[in-house]
Amino acid sequence: MKRVCIIGASGKLGKYMVRHALDKGYEVVGVCREKSIKKLDEFKGRISIVSGATNDHETIKKAITGCVGVLTVLVPWGVHQYSSGTVQAVFDNAQEEARLIFSCGWHITQDGKDIYSKSFKRMLGFVSWIGKLFRLIEIKDQEKACELIFASDTKWTVVRGSDLEEGESQGLPVWSDHVGDSILKSNMTRRVDFALFMVEALENDKLNKKSPAIVGCQTHSALAHHSNRKEKNETMD
Numbered sequence: 001m002k003r004v005c006i007i008g009a010s011g012k013l014g015k016y017m018v019r020h021a022l023d024k025g026y027e028v029v030g031v032c033r034e035k036s037i038k039k040l041d042e043f044k045g046r047i048s049i050v051s052g053a054t055n056d057h058e059t060i061k062k063a064i065t066g067c068v069g070v071l072t073v074l075v076p077w078g079v080h081q082y083s084s085g086t087v088q089a090v091f092d093n094a095q096e097e098a099r100l101i102f103s104c105g106w107h108i109t110q111d112g113k114d115i116y117s118k119s120f121k122r123m124l125g126f127v128s129w130i131g132k133l134f135r136l137i138e139i140k141d142q143e144k145a146c147e148l149i150f151a152s153d154t155k156w157t158v159v160r161g162s163d164l165e166e167g168e169s170q171g172l173p174v175w176s177d178h179v180g181d182s183i184l185k186s187n188m189t190r191r192v193d194f195a196l197f198m199v200e201a202l203e204n205d206k207l208n209k210k211s212p213a214i215v216g217c218q219t220h221s222a223l224a225h226h227s228n229r230k231e232k233n234e235t236m237d
């Protein structure tokens with residue numbers, strides 16, 4: 001059985017990823033803080049757990065040794081380079097050919113060609129300011145973490161999530177290289193499907209060294225994009 005590690009397994013996205021990974025027949029190792037182990041009770045006996053901070057090298061080494069894939073929930077908690085420390089710990093300890101999948105939001109840009117609305121920029125500025133003021137989150141460190149990833153020679157994918165909502169799965173999200181593309185306009189993905197995209201990326205080499213921005217496959221913008229394409233193809237036939 002192929003072994004994968006889920007770093008941040010006890011969070012909302014993490015637990016969905018655990019479910020998808022088990023459904024796909026992977027052996028799962030989850031990493032979470034000691035105090036959060038109980039959040040994984042529903043998976044007792046079906047996964048192994050390594051507890052500790054996700055930027056702690058010994059914790060990550062123990063968890064990802066022997067894993068063909070590592071799914072990392074990248075979160076910018078605190079003011080001590082938690083995100084970039086987590087990425088570095090993964091890079092320093094992952095086996096050479098492992099698929100490394102990271103989660104983040106649309107605000108991360110790989111090539112600077114994303115186009116953000118004014119309201120998105122305002123919201124990001126506000127969240128960054130509040131997060132810094134109360135020393136809760138450090139968006140700049142999540143950006144630094146992603147710069148480390150983009151510069152890496154490993155088999156990485158950075159999955160950039162839109163706004164998220166709870167609800168039943170609608171299927172695998174659709175994606176585009178750049179925020180601002182019409183297919184993404186609806187800016188909404190079910191969290192369960194974000195997790196599905198992360199797990200599916202483990203076996204999708206076309207996503208290697210890419211940072212797909214995703215949106216729900218049943219959203220208005222995704223459906224409109226597909227019907228426009230279909231119409232175009234029919235006109236050309």
Ligand SMILES: NC(=O)c1ccc[n+]([C@@H]2O[C@H](COP(=O)([O-])OP(=O)(O)OC[C@H]3O[C@@H](n4cnc5c(N)ncnc54)[C@H](OP(=O)(O)O)[C@@H]3O)[C@@H](O)[C@H]2O)c1
Pocket residue numbers: 007008009010011012013014032033035036039073074075077078103104105106160161162163164191
């Ligand atoms: N929320 C959104 O609207 C949104 C939108 C787009 C993209 N994303 C991306 O989606 C991913 C998951 O985000 P989410 O909002 O759904 O959160 P989430 O899955 O609940 O994950 C939060 C993670 O942070 C950990 N955590 C919480 N407080 C912490 C602390 N003080 N120190 C260290 N770790 C702490 C949690 O662990 P415990 O279980 O131990 O608490 C959990 O693993 C992230 O990569 C995020 O950038 C989110």
